[in-house]
Amino acid sequence: MRYRRIPDETIKRLPVYLRGAIRLAEESVRRASSKELAEAVGVNPWQIRKDFSYFGGFGTPGVGYDIDKLIRQIRRILRLDVTRRAALVGVGNLGAALLAFPRFALYGLEIAAAFDIDNRKIGTRRGGVVIEDVAGLQTIKQRGIDLGIITVPGGAAQEVADKLVGVGIRGILNFSSRYITVPRTVKVITIDIAMDLARLSYYLPSG
Amino acid sequence: MRYRRIPDETIKRLPVYLRGAIRLAEESVRRASSKELAEAVGVNPWQIRKDFSYFGGFGTPGVGYDIDKLIRQIRRILRLDVTRRAALVGVGNLGAALLAFPRFALYGLEIAAAFDIDNRKIGTRRGGVVIEDVAGLQTIKQRGIDLGIITVPGGAAQEVADKLVGVGIRGILNFSSRYITVPRTVKVITIDIAMDLARLSYYLPSG
DNA sequence: GTTTGTGAATAGTTTCACAGCA
DNA sequence: TGCTGTGAAACTATTCACAAAC
Numbered sequence: 001m002r003y004r005r006i007p008d009e010t011i012k013r014l015p016v017y018l019r020g021a022i023r024l025a026e027e028s029v030r031r032a033s034s035k036e037l038a039e040a041v042g043v044n045p046w047q048i049r050k051d052f053s054y055f056g057g058f059g060t061p062g063v064g065y066d067i068d069k070l071i072r073q074i075r076r077i078l079r080l081d082v083t084r085r086a087a088l089v090g091v092g093n094l095g096a097a098l099l100a101f102p103r104f105a106l107y108g109l110e111i112a113a114a115f116d117i118d119n120r121k122i123g124t125r126r127g128g129v130v131i132e133d134v135a136g137l138q139t140i141k142q143r144g145i146d147l148g149i150i151t152v153p154g155g156a157a158q159e160v161a162d163k164l165v166g167v168g169i170r171g172i173l174n175f176s177s178r179y180i181t182v183p184r185t186v187k188v189i190t191i192d193i194a195m196d197l198a199r200l201s202y203y204l205p206s207g
Numbered sequence: 208m209r210y211r212r213i214p215d216e217t218i219k220r221l222p223v224y225l226r227g228a229i230r231l232a233e234e235s236v237r238r239a240s241s242k243e244l245a246e247a248v249g250v251n252p253w254q255i256r257k258d259f260s261y262f263g264g265f266g267t268p269g270v271g272y273d274i275d276k277l278i279r280q281i282r283r284i285l286r287l288d289v290t291r292r293a294a295l296v297g298v299g300n301l302g303a304a305l306l307a308f309p310r311f312a313l314y315g316l317e318i319a320a321a322f323d324i325d326n327r328k329i330g331t332r333r334g335g336v337v338i339e340d341v342a343g344l345q346t347i348k349q350r351g352i353d354l355g356i357i358t359v360p361g362g363a364a365q366e367v368a369d370k371l372v373g374v375g376i377r378g379i380l381n382f383s384s385r386y387i388t389v390p391r392t393v394k395v396i397t398i399d400i401a402m403d404l405a406r407l408s409y410y411l412p413s414g
Numbered sequence: 415g416t417t418t419g420t421g422a423a424t425a426g427t428t429t430c431a432c433a434g435c436a
Numbered sequence: 437t438g439c440t441g442t443g444a445a446a447c448t449a450t451t452c453a454c455a456a457a458c
Contacts, residue, residue: 005426007428015399018402033438033439033440034439042386049441050442053441057441057442060435060440061436063436063439065440078406078408078409079408080408084411094308101300101301103401109401109405147404147408147411154230172407173404173407177226178230193305193398194313196380197293200378201285201291202284203394216448241418252417253451254449257451266418267458268418268419268456269418270458272418
């Protein structure tokens with residue numbers, strides 16, 4: 001395998017493969033060919049093989065992929081072999097739902113702290129964490145947190161992002177309705193649910 | 208403008224432009240150049256101009272883009288000029304949060320019905336709709352609903368997708384942890400929050 | 415002078431086809 | 437024989453540079 005830059009699209013698919021592999025493992029599947037994997041995750045076989053080839057290939061010719069090994073390898077590439085801790089800012093409806101979200105642990109993720117500005121919420125418990133005043137954001141780096149989740153209203157998003165960057169966060173998941181500006185060293189992934197639903201509308205047959 | 212197939216990536220950016228334009232309108236901005244728009248939405252100017260050019264171009268050379276006209280045009284392209292109605296299936300934490308989500312109306316979207324299998328939830332009101340038994344899914348097409356939102360646990364996702372497709376839904380937003388198989392005439396957009404957080408981990412500086 | 419719209423050039427991604435290994 | 441890994445080909449998307457419009 002010669003070195004080539006790894007396509008961003010490949011990185012986007014790795015969690016999809018991980019999710020599929022974990023599910024197969026739960027169903028006690030030990031081995032799968034790229035064709036079988038393809039069926040489980042909805043990506044075609046040659047795409048899967050190509051993606052894995054960027055990392056040297058995980059499979060055995062004539063046999064396929066060992067599911068447990070695959071899970072370990074993808075976890076390692078995504079740096080999820082050690083549990084990643086995230087801080088969530090903004091415990092509204094969506095924020096509270098994420099705090100109660102059961103799926104994070106499966107991927108080696110944990111929401112380890114939650115912050116809000118509402119005094120009525122501060123000090124109360126939600127899904128395993130006690131909600132803190134945003135002033136406490138200062139402390140998150142010492143607490144081993146290196147991901148931020150923004151679930152505040154659009155108007156407050158940039159300010160929160162600045163704070164997160166200020167305390168040394170390098171990765172932000174932004175659920176707010178605003179585009180946020182950060183230094184180039186910080187990676188932002190945006191999830192705007194309303195926007196995705198809006199996009200879906202485009203594909204509908206006219207009428 | 209010669210006809211060319213519209214890139215999928217362009218379609219993905221249209222809601223981003225719409226979101227940015229709506230925000231500028233709220234701030235009473237009447238006109239913006241591609242450069243100003245670029246700053247507001249985080250996409251570079253030539254990309255914006257190219258994207259708009261697929262639809263014939265919306266601007267005036269030497270002047271820029273009229274914000275109100277831009278909003279109308281993008282709404283029309285995304286077929287959001289008439290309010291789109293969606294049915295949500297699975298009123299758990301995430302489902303309930305989406306029912307209370309304020310942002311949909313801005314894009315001409317409305318969650319017009321919610322379904323669950325839990326008798327304790329059925330009949331109760333959440334964010335403007337009364338939760339119905341999933342058996343009632345049969346009726347949604349008559350009620351002018353043509354989008355589906357799946358917020359059920361992974362194990363039930365395919366079954367719900369089949370039901371939605373069975374009653375004539377052509378667009379599905381899938382929040383579940385499973386890849387779902389649908390006929391080619393149906394468009395599925397997947398949002399897996401845990402997966403996106405997992406991907407974010409990859410971009411973190413090692414340590 | 416300013417800013418759009420777009421063909422051409424560049425860059426990036428997917429698909430193919432098959433050599434090579436189990 | 438069956439399946440992986442990968443160079444090369446085909447395709448798709450982004451960036452550039454500038455003519456045309458205001």
